[in-house]
Amino acid sequence: MTSAISCRSVCKTFSAGAIAALKDVDLVVEEGEFVTLVGASGCGKSTLLRTIAGLETHDSGSILVDERPIDGPGVERAMVFQNYSLYPWLTVTQNIKFTRLLAAHTRDCSSADVEVAAGRADALLKVMGLTPVADAYPGQLSGGMQQRVAIARALMSRPRILLMDEPFGALDAQTREVMHDLILHVSRLEHCTVIFVTHDVEEAIYLGRRVVLMAPRPGRIDTVYEVPLPAARTQDMKHQSGFLRLKQEILERIRATSGLKTDFDLLQQLSRQTTNT
Amino acid sequence: MSARRTGFWTIRGSITSRRYWLLAAAGLLLPLAAWTALAASGLVNPVFLPGPLDVLKRLVSWFTDDNLLGDIWISFCRVVAGWALSALIGLPLGLLIGTYRPVQALLEPLTDFIRYMPAVAFVPLVMLWIGIDEGAKIGIIFIGTFFQMVLMVAEDVRRVPMAQIEAAQTMGATRGEIIGQVIIPSARPALVDTLRITMGWAWTYLVVAELVAANSGLGFAIVKAQRFLQTDKIFCGIILIGLIGLAMDQTFRLVHRRAFPWAHARSWT
Numbered sequence: 052m053t054s055a056i057s058c059r060s061v062c063k064t065f066s067a068g069a070i071a072a073l074k075d076v077d078l079v080v081e082e083g084e085f086v087t088l089v090g091a092s093g094c095g096k097s098t099l100l101r102t103i104a105g106l107e108t109h110d111s112g113s114i115l116v117d118e119r120p121i122d123g124p125g126v127e128r129a130m131v132f133q134n135y136s137l138y139p140w141l142t143v144t145q146n147i148k149f150t151r152l153l154a155a156h157t158r159d160c161s162s163a164d165v166e167v168a169a170g171r172a173d174a175l176l177k178v179m180g181l182t183p184v185a186d187a188y189p190g191q192l193s194g195g196m197q198q199r200v201a202i203a204r205a206l207m208s209r210p211r212i213l214l215m216d217e218p219f220g221a222l223d224a225q226t227r228e229v230m231h232d233l234i235l236h237v238s239r240l241e242h243c244t245v246i247f248v249t250h251d252v253e254e255a256i257y258l259g260r261r262v263v264l265m266a267p268r269p270g271r272i273d274t275v276y277e278v279p280l281p282a283a284r285t286q287d288m289k290h291q292s293g294f295l296r297l298k299q300e301i302l303e304r305i306r307a308t309s310g311l312k313t314d315f316d317l318l319q320q321l322s323r324q325t326t327n328t
Numbered sequence: 329m330s331a332r333r334t335g336f337w338t339i340r341g342s343i344t345s346r347r348y349w350l351l352a353a354a355g356l357l358l359p360l361a362a363w364t365a366l367a368a369s370g371l372v373n374p375v376f377l378p379g380p381l382d383v384l385k386r387l388v389s390w391f392t393d394d395n396l397l398g399d400i401w402i403s404f405c406r407v408v409a410g411w412a413l414s415a416l417i418g419l420p421l422g423l424l425i426g427t428y429r430p431v432q433a434l435l436e437p438l439t440d441f442i443r444y445m446p447a448v449a450f451v452p453l454v455m456l457w458i459g460i461d462e463g464a465k466i467g468i469i470f471i472g473t474f475f476q477m478v479l480m481v482a483e484d485v486r487r488v489p490m491a492q493i494e495a496a497q498t499m500g501a502t503r504g505e506i507i508g509q510v511i512i513p514s515a516r517p518a519l520v521d522t523l524r525i526t527m528g529w530a531w532t533y534l535v536v537a538e539l540v541a542a543n544s545g546l547g548f549a550i551v552k553a554q555r556f557l558q559t560d561k562i563f564c565g566i567i568l569i570g571l572i573g574l575a576m577d578q579t580f581r582l583v584h585r586r587a588f589p590w591a592h593a594r595s596w597t
Contacts, residue, residue, distance in 0.1 A: 106494055123497075130498040136491035140513050140590050152509050155500030188590040201495075208499070 054115075055212055055244040056080040056103060061112035063095075063102060063270075071269035072098045073109065078263065078272060085238060085245045087259035089252055089301065091309030095270020096248045097216055103246065104130045104214050116212065126155055129210035131201050131218045137189040143200050144185045147172050150208045168207075175203040178237060195226035202234065206241055213238065215247045219254070228286060231257055235284055252301050256294060257284055264301060266308035273308055276301060378560035383567070386560040390549075400568065403534055403545040406462070410469025410537070411530040414477050415523060422481025427511060436482065443475035448536050460541035468540065472533035477526045484518035485511060517588045524580035531573045 056079070063073040073095045080086050088096040101107045103114055105124035114121050116128065138146055150156040151168055176182045179199040189197050198218055205213060215234075219227045235258060238245050249255050255262045256278055266273040279293045288294055335341065343351075360380065366372060367379030374382065390396040424431045425439075450471050458464045488511050496510045538547030546565050553561035585592055 104498055106497060124500065126500040128498065130495065132491045132495060134491065135489040136495040138492060138510070138514070140516070140588065149496075149509075150499050153496075153499060153501050153505055155502075188593055190590060191593055204495075205498075214498075 053082050054079045055082045055084070055117070056246070057115045058099075058103070059113050059115075061099070061102065061109050061114060063098065063107070063109045073102070074269035074271045076112070076270075076272055080244055080246060083242055083244055085235075085247065085258060085260050086263060087247045087249060087255035087261075088263045088265060089249060089255045089305065090265035090273070091267055091305050092250070093267040093270070094265035094308075095267070096265045098270060099265070100130075100214050100216050100246060100248045104128055106130075126150075126208055127210055128212045128214060129205035129208070130214045130216065131198070131205050133217045133220050134194070134197070136201055137197055137204075139188060139190050142186050142188055143181055143192070144172060144176065146189065146200050147175055147181075147203045147207055149204055156208055171207060171209075175206060178240065179203045179233070193226075194222050195230060198222065198230065199233070202237065206237070206243075209241070211244060213241075213243045213245045215245065217248055217250065220250070227254070232284075232286070234258065252298055252305070253289060256280075256297055256301070257289060262297075262301060264304055264308075267310060274304060375557055375559055378563060382560045383563045386558070387564050387568075390561065390564060394549075399544055399546050399549055400572070403538070403547060403569075404572070406465045406537060406545065407469060407527075407530045407534055409462075410466045410533070411473055411527050413466065413470050414474040414526065414530075418474055418477040418481055419519070422478045423485055423507070423512070425478065425482035426485025426515075427507065432482070436479070439475050439478050443479065447472035447533060451536065451540060455540055464540050465537040465542065468537040469530050469533045472536070473526045473530045476529065477522065480522040480526070481519060484515045484522055487518060488514040517584060517591045520580065520584050520587070524577060524584075527576055527580065528573055531569055531576075534569065 058076050058078045061073055061076040062071060064071050076095075076099060078086075078099075088099065090096050098107060102109050103116075103121070105121055105128065116125070121128075138149065141149065148168065151165075157164075176185055179202065181196070181199055181203060184192060184196060189200060192200070201218070218234075219230050222230065231254065234245075234247075245258075247255075247258055249258075252262075259278055260282070262276040262278060263272055264274045264276065265271065276297060278297065280288055280291075363377075364380050367374070367377055367382075378386075387396070390399075421435070425435055426432070447468060451468060454464050454467045454471070458467050492510055492514055493506055496506050501509065534545070535547035535550060538545045539551060542548040546569055550562050550565035553559075553565065
């Protein structure tokens with residue numbers, strides 16, 4: 052297998068003298084792999100994703116996509132944001148076809164391509180279950196439906212890599228389960244490489260073939276876990292002992308690296324003081 | 329019975345539309361009734377407070393003998409010209425300030441500073457620089473609205489969610505495409521609101537503008553009526569400006585609803 056993305060000793064600080072947002076991050080993601088990033092807040096998981104997307108620059112190290120160093124955003128890397136990324140003045144279909152308004156996707160475009168694009172948009176509407184709301188505006192849809200539109204729009208131009216930044220973070224638990232199975236299905240259908248950032252460990256294990264745990268101060272990769280589940284996931288796997296053990300292990304590791312431990316010590320110290328007086 | 333209690337003083341409570349219009353009508357009619365009663369009681373000298381009927385009579389005679397429509401038209405033209413000139417320069421400038429940080433650093437503090445200077449105080453300067461023609465009147469309305477407008481437009485543009493812009497970047501949009509396909513359409517409803525609000529301000533500068541050697545217009549008529557103690561005509565002028573402003577405001581709101589159905593549409597059924 053060839054690597055779709057490879058990060059080598061990627062370093063980044065937001066302002067001079069500050070703690071590194073990313074320090075010596077090495078990560079190789081294989082073609083077609085689904086990798087999830089978890090970690091305590093401030094661990095740099097979103098920063099790493101945004102750097103791979105080309106929305107942030109890195110200070111040193113290299114990020115290669117298809118063996119070429121990246122230079123800003125590129126059409127082969129699509130991104131899905133947590134929210135507010137849809138265009139509320141466009142209908143669902145128009146949002147999905149947004150790339151058709153951009154020169155990067157319509158240069159040397161023939162009339163046949165236009166037809167192909169229309170078919171592609173229809174297919175995405177169908178796969179994502181959006182056909183009944185094709186002419187609605189995003190503001191008229193629930194959060195879950197809005198994220199389906201955002202995913203469909205990202206997939207429109209057949210990107211090889213899909214970067215997802217807590218895309219289901221604002222959804223309720225039931226909607227989230229549905230979206231999990233949907234995104235697994237779609238990523239396999241589209242043969243995309245996916246990097247998925249989340250703060251929900253269960254989500255990370257259920258979706259990922261590997262779970263990459265990052266730690267803060269400085270932002271770095273702490274541990275990489277192979278998920279001991281078959282490629283085709285089903286909801287009942289969430290109750291298997293292997294799943295639960297891994298979840299426990301990752302949660303403990305996050306707690307150990309989060310810096311919240313010092314807060315916990317402080318809390319104990321304070322409560323001891325109050326009982327003494 | 330509704331689940332939510334809707335008493336008069338319920339914080340952010342709801343209200344039936346019938347009740348809304350009844351209260352709105354009461355809010356308008358009560359002051360009118362109080363005005364009528366006070367004027368009819370004879371407690372106040374009509375020179376200070378003419379009755380509604382006197383004002384109405386004055387309106388009719390202004391219309392028949394004094395070219396009311398001509399005054400309205402010339403005032404309307406001045407306001408719209410000053411406001412349109414503001415928009416012509418203010419929209420692109422505000423777009424640049426709201427989009428590019430260096431332009432913001434260069435121009436925003438300056439604009440912030442100038443906007444606190446009273447437009448009225450510019451009257452003598454404008455007369456010196458531009459003269460006493462139509463240009464001077466438009467110039468004062470321009471000074472009164474432009475600097476506020478630029479800052480509001482810049483703010484409208486800055487309010488475009490970063491996620492909308494970044495989504496376009498990850499889809500390979502160029503800088504021009506981001507401005508044309510994302511920032512401008514996204515900010516458009518807010519921009520129309522800004523244009524509506526600044527149009528209101530343009531009307532408030534009309535009277536000041538028509539202090540400058542005017543011989544026509546609603547503001548001029550008000551100033552002239554003061555010289556002849558024609559209080560009823562002052563009332564006429566003020567109320568007319570209010571009504572025209574209200575009509576234009578409502579027109580903008582209608583345009584807003586028509587042009588941006590997505591900003592008003594509610595949940596899909």
